[in-house]
Amino acid sequence: MLKVGLTGGIGSGKSTVSKMLREKGIPIIDADIIARQVLNKYPSIIKEIEEEFGKEFINSDRSLRRREFGNYIFSSEARRKKYEDMIIPYIKEEIFSSFHEYEIKGEKVCVLDAPTLIEQNIHKDMDFVVLVWADKSTQIKRVKGRDRFSEDEVIKRINSQMSLDEKRKVADFVVDNTCTLKETEEQVHRLISLINGL
Numbered sequence: 001m002l003k004v005g006l007t008g009g010i011g012s013g014k015s016t017v018s019k020m021l022r023e024k025g026i027p028i029i030d031a032d033i034i035a036r037q038v039l040n041k042y043p044s045i046i047k048e049i050e051e052e053f054g055k056e057f058i059n060s061d062r063s064l065r066r067r068e069f070g071n072y073i074f075s076s077e078a079r080r081k082k083y084e085d086m087i088i089p090y091i092k093e094e095i096f097s098s099f100h101e102y103e104i105k106g107e108k109v110c111v112l113d114a115p116t117l118i119e120q121n122i123h124k125d126m127d128f129v130v131l132v133w134a135d136k137s138t139q140i141k142r143v144k145g146r147d148r149f150s151e152d153e154v155i156k157r158i159n160s161q162m163s164l165d166e167k168r169k170v171a172d173f174v175v176d177n178t179c180t181l182k183e184t185e186e187q188v189h190r191l192i193s194l195i196n197g198l
Contacts, residue, residue, distance in 0.1 A: 006132070009139060009164050011143040012133060012177055016177065029095055031112065041090075052086070053069070057072065111130075116161065119162050129170055132177050134177050
């Protein structure tokens with residue numbers, strides 16, 4: 001089975017491309033969904049967050065106060081790294097378990113949608129890497145409109161990730177998502193043709 005890593009930056013339009021691929025019948029593993037699931041599946045992570053970062057980020061039902069915690073960890077590289085060291089091993093385990101399940105089902109291609117695919121070196125386990133690219137001003141505009149974040153909150157999140165131009169050096173295929181939806185669809189169509197030919 002061909003393992004395709006799909007990555008981008010916040011506001012680059014990765015979810016749009018992921019949706020287009022899913023609509024073409026390609027199975028998608030969503031790392032963001034897995035990240036939320038592992039917090040429910042492994043309560044020890046919440047306990048570790050509470051002990052390391054403080055009770056103020058945990059709701060009374062033991063769920064994570066996502067926005068507040070996100071603002072806190074994205075304002076410090078050391079804090080973000082500490083949190084990633086806690087949660088990434090669980091996420092990786094679930095990702096590769098999902099790949100295995102799709103392989104057993106006989107799928108020929110499976111896409112992993114992961115914002116930090118390259119930062120976490122997961123791209124090394126992929127057969128093909130796709131980057132969804134957008135310029136910084138487009139990223140900021142999209143996230144402000146979508147998530148109602150302040151510009152400062154958006155910039156902190158963008159700066160916490162590897163730059164899209166750095167990611168471009170690792171990618172096998174780049175979808176330029178600063179253009180129209182139709183142009184993005186055309187690029188995704190070319191991508192699918194390319195993947196099917198591998």
